[in-house]
Amino acid sequence: MYKSSNSTCPSTFVIIFLIKDILPEEIQQQIVRETFHLVLKRDDNICNFLEGGSLIGGSDYKLIYRHYATLYFVFCVDSSESELGILDLIQVFVETLDKCFENVCELDLIFHMDKVHYILQEVVMGGMVLETNMNEIVAQMEAQNRLEKSEGGLSAAPARAVSAVKNINLPEIPRNINIGDLNIKVPNLSQFV
Amino acid sequence: MPAVSKGDGMRGLAVFISDIRNCKSKEAEIKRINKELANIRSKFKGDKALDGYSKKKYVCKLLFIFLLGHDIDFGHMEAVNLLSSNKYTEKQIGYLFISVLVNSNSELIRLINNAIKNDLASRNPTFMCLALHCIANVGSREMGEAFAADIPRILVAGDSMDSVKQSAALCLLRLYKASPDLVPMGEWTARVVHLLNDQHMGVVTAAVSLITCLCKKNPDDFKTCISLAVSRLSRIVSSASTDLQDYTYYFVPAPWLSVKLLRLLQCYPPPEDAAVKGRLVECLETVLNKAQEPPKSKKVQHSNAKNAILFETISLIIHYDSEPNLLVRACNQLGQFLQHRETNLRYLALESMCTLASSEFSHEAVKTHIDTVINALKTERDVSVRQRAADLLYAMCDRSNAKQIVSEMLRYLETADYAIREEIVLKVAILAEKYAVDYSWYVDTILNLIRIAGDYVSEEVWYRVLQIVTNRDDVQGYAAKTVFEALQAPACHENMVKVGGYILGEFGNLIAGDPRSSPPVQFSLLHSKFHLCSVATRALLLSTYIKFINLFPETKATIQGVLRAGSQLRNADVELQQRAVEYLTLSSVASTDVLATVLEEMPPFPERESSILAKLKRKKGPGAGSALDDGRRDPSSNDINGGVEPTPSTVSTPSPSADLLGLRAAPPPAAPPAPSGAGNLLVDVFSDGPAAQPGLGPSAEEAFLSELEPPAPESPMALLADPAPAADPGPEDIGPPIPEADELLNKFVCKNNGVLFENQLLQIGVKSEFRQNLGRMYLFYGNKTSVQFQNFSPTVVHPGDLQTQLAVQTKRVAAQVDGGAQVQQVLNIECLRDFLTPPLLSVRFRYGGAPQSLTLKLPVTINKFFQPTEMAAQDFFQRWKQLSLPQQEAQKIFKANHPMDAEVTKAKLLGFGSALLDNVDPNPENFVGAGIIQTKALQVGCLLRLEPNAQAQMYRLTLRTSKEPVSRHLCELLAQQF
Secondary structure, eight states: EEEEEOOSSOEEEEEEOOOOOOOOOHHHHHHHHHHHHHHTTOOOOOSEEEEOOOTTTTTEEEEEEEETTTTTEEEETTTOHHHHHHHHHHHHHHHHHHHHTTTTHHHHHTTHHHHHHHHHHHETTTTOOOOOHHHHHHHHHHHHHHHHHHGGGGGTTHHHHHHHHHHHHHTTTTTTOOOTTSSOOOOOOGGGG | OOOSSSSOOOOOOHHHHHHHHHHHHHHHHHHHHHHHHHHHHHHHHHSSOHHHHHHHHHHHHHHHHHHHOOOSOHHHHHHHHTTOSSHHHHHHHHHHHHHOOOOOOHHHOOOOOOOOHHHHOOOOOOHHHHHHHHHHHHHHHHHHHHHTTTHHHHHTTTTOOHHHHHHHHHHHHHHHHHHHHSSSSSSSHHHHHHHOSSOOHHHHHHHHHHHOOOOOOGGGGGGTHHHHHHHHHHHHHHHHTTTTTOOOETTTEHHHHHHHHHHHHHHHHHHHHHHHHHHHHHHHHHHHHHHHHOOOOOOOOOHHHHHHHHHHHHHHHHOOOHHHHHHHHHHHHHHHOOOOOOOOHHHHHHHHHHHTTTSTTTTTHHHHHHHHHHHHHHOOHHHHHHHHHHHHHHHHOOOTHHHHHHHHHHHHHHHHHHHHHHHHHHHHHHHHHHSSSHHHHHHHHHHHHHHHHGGGOOHHHHHHHHHHHHHHHHHHHHHHHHHHHHHTTOOOOOOHHHHHHHHHHHHGGGTTGGGGGHHHHHHHHHHHHHHHHHHHHHHHHHHHHHHHHHOOOHHHHHHHHHHHHHHHOOOOOHHHHHHHHHHHHHHHHHHHHHHHHTTTOOOOOOOOOOOHHHHHHHHTTTTTHHEEEEEEGGHHHHHOOBBBBOOTTTSSSTTTOOTTTTTHHHOOGGGOOTTTOOSSSHHHHHSEEEEEEEOGGHHHHHHHHHSSSSOSSSSSGOOOOOOOOOOOGGGGGGGOOOOTHHHHHHHHHOOOOEEEOOOEEEEEEEEEEEEEEEEEEEEEEEESSSSSSEEEEEEEOOOOOOOOOEEEEEEOOOOOOOEEEEEEEEEEEEOOOOOSSEEEEEEEEETEEEEEEEEEEOOOGGGGGGGEEOOHHHHHHHHHHHHHHHGGEEEEEEOOSSSSOOHHHHHHHHHOEEEEEEEOOTTTTTTEEEEEEEEEEEEEEEEEEEEEEEETTTTEEEEEESSSHHHHHHHHHHHHHH
């Protein structure tokens, strides 16, 4: 499950993934709000783990987050996951977003929240790590894309309209947000064998 | 080409989203949303059937509105309709909506389940994956009931696609976590284990997650996964194989899978198979070695992934806790991380080291990092890291560094976050008590705690200091002096007043000689705080005042004046008023003698588990107190600084029902004893109290024992010729006792002769006799084979403290035992003091070249040194009453394991060593016995009573002795005989 919050600070987004049971809607909202305030006031050079309070289900749970420019990606995990492993997983997710959207920016995440969900579902399923191989995830998304194209027909037409809409928003938020150092190439296996 | 076609979306949705984004205010946003909701509602309700695309678009809009934080109460039906669409995109949106907005409407669930069922059966992998994702995301019980049986089939089916298998494994895991009872175990479990060999790394990763969870419940079913996991891990770590596909992440081969495999291995003890274990140790060493290699990339992702594996490796090493070499390497590695510039690594290193500290192999190695950890506590900017540092200091604390650690934690307390102060206070209190060699240091530490963080010092902590001071007379004077000085501070915390009031009331006399702390000075100092305190504290102070009247008769007039004051006698608080009235009357009607008896110094508190520790455990969950539970590292600590349990009625119970003159004092059994001759009203107060009279305890016991004959004066050692040299191997040289050792031992509790052990090779017979605190035992070792045993060496080992409790001298036996022959070994035994564990007999020899070894428990139990004592019913009851402190009694109610035959029972009790006393118990069915345990250092009188209940086939066994551990131990030994 992912939720975004931009309630107080328009240029900062928090995206939260709850690796946890489904909670009542109000509690979800409260968690999003409080987590937003928690991570926002943290410096960059302190650690990326926040120990669970009562809010997220007790001491067995941790918030693990990464900060990319204006975006925070926060995972809430229990003690069965490796902390550093989750940090890497966030990186995989973000790099995958970047590949799928070609230079991802937060507008992509807003206008294509369904797509973001699909990508997330390829990485995490029911709160458990499903796939960590970026190429595999991208291949899945490409396959979906082809299916969508083949079904698209008439409804696929108004592409230009959307980009026009996006351009309206340009002054508000810089179009290209540099998300970490995403430009490195993922090494291929062949280099190692 | 981007994998997501940005343009081919839904136009209406994009327009709607940008409308929302252009809203200038929250109100405008809500208005726009309500307009849209009304629009969608009318579209859904309209007569015209919507086409798939429109449905998809509206459902997607609803989803967006929901994610903005608004309630959505319709649209579920349309989403369910989308599920049965043949178009992938429509189905996908339907599933997304269902996954995000679960609805418990049962009609809908039936429809959803139906759609899922169709998709699972469709043999279209994409659809199957969508369905599996949906089940996993919802994970409800209803879905479990509907699909738990199907998914294992999909998971192990030969023709399932890899992506389907992957999803099925996790889906099953999710259902299992939600409702384990719904997932049937079956023949598929074995096949799941073999997924660890799968070609596709993604399938393996998912399968490892599943197995890790399943094997916690049924470890045996999945045992075969160990060797598979090890070989998989080994292939990844050595990276020689080609099956890594694209699972290499920033130059690190398959980090997630490695982590998962290492986690799986942590569910099991070290592999038994030597080859597997060797391979695993090799892997672990490789990982540790790689950590020292220069990084292959400067990117943080590279070191992150590498370290994720490293930390998991270290966790596994700590879990095994059996390879000292690896443990120390792990500790050194963590030591490097403690100073790493990455905060995340420092945090994790502190966390891992905390568990490492409790291993006996690495405890010392962890301690070498104390300065770094203290520095972290002082300088880390991140509170979570500081918290970990405090935890680690607590875990690494022992007698050698306790003072340093406690003082650092006290210093940290001054600046610590409010949220963690109470926990730090508890930890400091526990460490100070546990490792106090010098109790004045302990008192200083606790008073400092109150000074620095008085608000966070809970009742348990200050009760505890009072108990310890009461129980240890060497520190009472110091405590009185210190609290007196502390109270002189112009502002002191109320907890300080409580502690001060109590201690001065008990032990103020110890400092009264000094004119600077003369009785009137003490009183006026306490009374100057009186008016600022809460009711509970004032009640406590009133009790201190009445104690003062007894301690310092010269203060009587002043104190009576205070009690008589209207503010006390007519206080609105009923407890204060009652205390004032009663104390005033008591001080004027009672004679000095009576007053002295009533207000006598508190008797020692019974020793039990520390309640502070219990509180810390409650706060932190199990495991938090591990450093302290860990008796093996510091076995003596429990004896020296044994726990004391505060009873609920200790100190200042403001409840009006508190015992009238038990004052704030006492747990019921500790009520001050009244002189038996004084027949005035004060005695009446106590006469219906519990019969316990601890004040009489020790003397009564002496009287009991003095009637019994003293130990025989003749020296036993004269009998011993050529005692074997003290060649006892250390306990680390012998194996643990064989599993049946306890059972074998039990056979000998009530008898002295018999066969102790027998297998195909060897028979060991025992003949023994005991007198007073001495015993002689003959062991007969019979070689049952026709081949000679070589290097035959039986030795007796004293585990733990037993060395000081029991002396066993053995004669050496011939190193060869011929086939069919028997050798005899004589053991001379002297019981020095009471003991709980029997000595171990370790037998080693070579049979046909193969070394054999065997460890048994030697049938020497404390009851062997029992001397039966005959006594009349009256004497018995008198002694029974004298031993009535709760800790002197041990009782067990248990089911009969053998037929309940009175004669057999009698024989067993006599064999156990006690005398059987007839005509004592009013019920003739019951057995009553008495005896004394003879040891060199002391004698322990024991009384026992066994009540059979033939109907229920149960027994109740009660033991009373003058030593608590003896009561318990005898009770356990004897209870297993019936």
